[in-house]
Amino acid sequence: MPETPVSDATGVKKCQAKTKAKVRYLRRKKARRSARKAAAPKTKDAPGSESPQEDEEEDVSDAQSMQDEDKGKETQEEVVDSHRKKKRKLSGKDEIGHEEHSIPQTENSSIPVDSKLPSQGSLPSFPEPSAPNAPSKSVLAMQGIDRALVHAEIVDPAAVLPISPLGVDEQTKLSERTRKRLLELGITELFAVQTSLLPFLISQSSGASSLYPTYSSPRDACVSAPTGSGKTLAYVLPIIEVLSSRIITRLRALVVLPTRDLVTQVRETFKAIGKGRGLKIGTVTGQHSFSHEQSQLVGESSTPLKGGTSKMDILICTPGRLMDHLNGTPNFTLQHLRFLVIDEADRLLAQSFHDWLAQVLVACDPRRHWGDNLPVSSPWNDSTLVPTYDSVSPALLQAYLGCRTDVGEVKESSCQKLLFSATYTRDPGKLASLGLRDPKYFIVQDQSEGQPAGSLDLTSERFTMPANLMEHMIICEPSVKPLMLLHLIHNRSIRNALVFTKSSESTSRLVRLIEFFQEASTECERVVLRAYSSDLSASERRNILEKFKAQDIHILVCSDLISRGLDISHVSHVVSYDAPVDIRKYVHRVGRTARAGRTGEAWTLVEEQEARYFKGMLREYSHLERIKRLKVTQKDTESLRPSYQIALQQLKEAYAR
Missing domain, CATH: 3.40.50.300 (P-loop containing nucleotide triphosphate hydrolases)
Incomplete structure (x- = not known):
């Protein structure tokens, strides 16, 4: 006979739960009776009969078991109800007026599972993550770049300047003798890169009879100009003009080029412009034997001299051969350099040649010895070198004697670095390796559309081609x-x-x-x-x-x-x-x-x-x-x-x- 559904105080229906309990009860009761029949001795009574006392005890035991089981069910439902109340209290909601939801339960689990998540109203809300704005091209272009490049002098490629044979030329600073020589060679006007660079280089010498600036070290120069625009003549003219006042032969101009063919071409230009000036121009490229080149570079002396000796005023070379003589030719020194020219700079800076640039810069430094990397504070620290002070450069002599200026600083070298290329590099690492001193940039190119006059567009690299x-x-x-x-x-x-x-x-x-x-x-x-x-x-x-x-x-x-x-x-x-x-x-x-x-x-x-x-x-x-x-x-x-x-x-x- 089916049982009527009964509700407890919490309103949860228990019909299904009691029906299952009764089924289990009847199953256990039947199993116990079968066990007793099998174990009981046979009597005169009918087989399978039980005594009334045993039946009564069994009914009492079974009723007690059902009652305990129902009581356990009620206790479990009270635990569920208590858990619900705690959740509502933690979520900040009042128990009154909210609908209760039934909680599904497993057969052997006493832990309730709530089907509704707690409210998120009291939790703080955070904005969704988003990517930051990308930096502009101009900001990216400025990362690590030399600040002097921002203030580069932009030169119009169409700018030319006629050469006047007589009088004083205040624009180019060239002497009358040099201008006459140019006219003899058929050069009647100067190109854009020459009109800008010549005044900058020549004016840094304090006078016509001065090889080195008197009060301050000269600024370095970096030139980017299209091919065929006259870059070679732009450094040949000031070198000839400044070194013409020299009295004693010392190696004062060094021109480094990537190939032997360029060395030959530049030498011809120097000889044509410097004709009649008495300047001695030499080359080392490896075309001749090493001993022959040594005899052309330095004088014959069995004694190593701190001032070195030189038969050349201007040396044009490739970097590999230069390193051979710098490390293997006695009395060959770069301490007197007034000009260090690196032509086709982007290519030479990309090639190591036994780290030639670092060694050349060390050899030009007045605070370092030409043969090693250690500072020299006294002329007597190497007994094998004779300190011939008359042949030592002024800056290096000051370092040898331990002299200081009024502000306590060692005088810097007067060597001026000049870099030339049609495709000049902007690599910050390569520029930093040069150790440039207050550099001035000259860039020959057309002004791009929308760009302010005289300013350089750093967002994109541009190369200027010949106009014709x-x-x-x-x-x-x-x-x-x-x-x-x-x-x-x-x-x-x-x-x-x-x-x-x-x-x-x-x-x-x-x-x-x-x-x-x-x-x-x-x-x-x-x-x-x-x-x-x-x-x-x-x-x-x-x-x-x-x-x-x-x-x-x-x-x-x-x-x-x-x-x-x-x-x-x-x-x-x-x-x-x-x-x-x-x-x-x-x-x-x-x-x-x-x-x-x-x-x-x-x-x-x-x-x-x-x-x-x-x-x-x-x-x-x-x-x-x-x-x-x-x-x-x-x-x-x-x-x-x-x-x-x-x-x-x-x-x-x-x-x-």
């Missing part, structure tokens, strides 16, 4: 790239040209292909071309350059060996057969033409798989708009293809041997 340069590019498949070069040579009549490749091997292979083509072709005009790379000896390269300057050679196929600094006036075309992978290499390549106000054209052959990267590189530096694309169709090269196929087959057979 026309730039083109041809996008083609790799298999027909040699054919595109032949099209430029024979269909567009390119002569007096430099063709740049990516390696010495590519240079020689391309020259052989063009020679095979000209042998196979009877209609095309024959051109004279030669390979120019580091595989050739110095004398061979010199002879090839002389013939090219005399226009006996029409086209010079070369690696990047001469892409920096080399000045050949009649070059009218530059072809990048292998597209450059860096904007600086592109700038230096195309800068071999359109120099000193002349016109020129630059061509770049770009393979189809390289086009996206090449365009992106130019677009990053806002230069893509200046380059015009030339489309060469199959019809344009139809007449060249038969001879081209023959040349390819001959080249293949030549390299298969």
